[in-house]
Amino acid sequence: MSLRLEWNNEQNEFPVSEELIVKLRQLLQLAGEAENIRDGEVALTFVDDNEIRRLNKEYRGLDKPTDVLSFAMQEMGDDEIEIVFGEMEEEDLEDSRALDADGRDDDDQDEHDEDEEYEAFEEPLGDIIISVPRAIEQSEEYGHSVDRELGFLFVHGFLHLIGYDHQSEEEEKVMFAKQEHILQQAGLTR
Numbered sequence: 001m002s003l004r005l006e007w008n009n010e011q012n013e014f015p016v017s018e019e020l021i022v023k024l025r026q027l028l029q030l031a032g033e034a035e036n037i038r039d040g041e042v043a044l045t046f047v048d049d050n051e052i053r054r055l056n057k058e059y060r061g062l063d064k065p066t067d068v069l070s071f072a073m074q075e076m077g078d079d080e081i082e083i084v085f086g087e088m089e090e091e092d093l094e095d096s097r098a099l100d101a102d103g104r105d106d107d108d109q110d111e112h113d114e115d116e117e118y119e120a121f122e123e124p125l126g127d128i129i130i131s132v133p134r135a136i137e138q139s140e141e142y143g144h145s146v147d148r149e150l151g152f153l154f155v156h157g158f159l160h161l162i163g164y165d166h167q168s169e170e171e172e173k174v175m176f177a178k179q180e181h182i183l184q185q186a187g188l189t190r
Contacts, residue, residue: 003032007044011132016046020147023186024154030182031158040125042158052131067134068153070160072126128157148188155179 009016049065057063130153139149166172
């Protein structure tokens with residue numbers, strides 16, 4: 001298993017190139033190595049200001065666009081039940097066999113295929129939503145490329161997924177130093 005990036009583009013202001021996705025995958029691997037996270041899936045969605053504003057209002061109570069939102073799968077709210085993604089016991093694997101049309105176990109199904117299918121599952125770390133118009137605006141403001149800003153926002157979102165925050169000055173220093181180190185390793189400098 002490994003760290004995997006799944007992505008979706010729901011905006012039309014900036015073309016999402018294959019080169020950008022390759023760079024984001026590299027950033028994910030570098031960030032994972034830096035934080036000793038080897039497995040999991042990150043879902044990334046590129047959106048416009050209207051969509052991120054809607055999400056920001058719905059989930060954070062802020063009726064304004066923002067640059068990035070992160071929704072961690074590992075966080076537990078008071079009303080949430082824990083979903084455990086772990087290794088399946090052999091007896092559970094047996095119980096999960098597909099049933100044929102008569103409702104009986106399908107003895108012709110190869111158990112090896114079941115094991116491979118289960119092994120391919122990546123535990124979701126969470127979702128990162130990036131506003132591309134905000135990234136473009138901020139890249140112009142800071143004087144660097146849009147790709148660098150998207151990379152920065154992606155790493156920032158990833159660090160939030162795994163528990164980092166910047167509510168205090170000290171937390172911000174730690175988080176931003178980690179971000180810069182990862183971006184430097186990937187060659188995304190200002």
